[in-house]
């Protein structure tokens with residue numbers, strides 16, 4: 513059995529669903545169910561005894577220790593985090609708590625558990641820390657993509673908290689020998705993506721005839737990866753990644769934000785035409801994100817060379833599947849757009865104002 517943290521979030525729920533579709537190994541899923549966690553993502557697992565859901569906090573040392581003793585996982589895949597950069601700019605407290613303290617609590621509990629295992633289980637055990645390319649900072653237009661050796665230069669409260677967690681994981685390996693692997697991935701997109709992030713926000717706003725807010729000049733660049741390709745990479749790294757190593761994961765797929773939003777508009781024009789006119793009419797430039805990183809790009813050659821991973825989706829196939837998924841799941845979209853969601857949208861976009 514494996515213990516997954518944050519398995520009710522966007523990547524976590526995709527990971528749990530893919531894991532149980534590909535493997536017959538049970539999952540204990542520890543998730544606090546913050547605004548970003550949604551058991552609705554996992555309804556297809558109802559009645560499946562291979563999935564044990566526990567609502568709880570990674571900062572709760574007693575709970576984490578109890579779960580380790582009770583379920584005796586052979587690996588921990590740590591995804592739980594606060595993840596939205598704009599929220600971290602408004603208030604970083606939860607980011608420091610969950611991303612830094614939560615990772616520390618987990619590492620300490622896992623260290624004690626791991627040290628008490630028998631020799632064979634100790635040898636096989638893995639702590640897989642799921643992190644982000646944002647820890648490397650921002651690239652200029654001509655800079656080479658981030659390799660695993662790029663210096664850490666986090667610029668937002670979110671990326672600083674993730675960088676801190678990466679450093680803790682590295683130190684627990686170096687000092688205590690804990691068998692860790694860390695992955696740093698670029699921007700994911702796909703099913704169950706909470707509509708505070710650019711791609712799902714653009715889709716749900718366009719469907720509702722609302723403005724599509726683009727920060728600054730819209731020319732910031734991100735590398736986009738379909739979430740199921742990330743999940744496949746996580747499975748491979750957990751299985752065959754070298755202990756103590758980090759692996760960068762990305763789609764070799766750099767796009768400006770404006771290209772992303774325009775692509776979504778064109779797909780919706782085709783799949784759900786709007787009598788009022790092309791969806792691009794809704795694009796609205798708004799004030800920039802403070803400290804907005806200009807460009808991220810990932811050099812994924814290490815994970816490709818060592819583990820034979822390649823993304824299965826191109827951006828064209830992945831974004832079409834994603835838009836279609838949102839069209840096919842209006843009830844999921846309605847359910848996540850609760851009062852708390854509406855309050856966030858009002859606060860964030862009321863505050864940023866026009867460009």
Ligand code: NAD
Nearest residue numbers: 518520521522523544545546548549569570592593699700
């Ligand atoms: P998400 O915000 O969609 O989900 C996070 C999940 O963690 C939620 O289910 C939430 O309830 C849970 N959680 C939050 N605080 C918790 C706590 N204290 N205890 C237990 N559970 C808690 O995030 P995501 O986009 O799925 O990202 C998952 C991981 O992948 C994060 O570590 C993130 O930094 C990393 N990552 C994300 C991306 C991306 O593009 N989304 C890219 C690279 C890396």
Ligand code: DAU
Nearest residue numbers: 595596597644645646698699708709710725726727732769
């Ligand atoms: O790079 C990996 C990271 O990708 C993850 O670690 C983060 O958890 C995840 O949230 C994501 O961070 P970004 O800040 O890149 O994602 P977001 O969707 O918030 O923004 C993508 C780009 O779009 C970014 O340049 C900001 C811009 N943007 C975003 C929003 C929400 C807009 O122009 N308008 C918007 O309304």
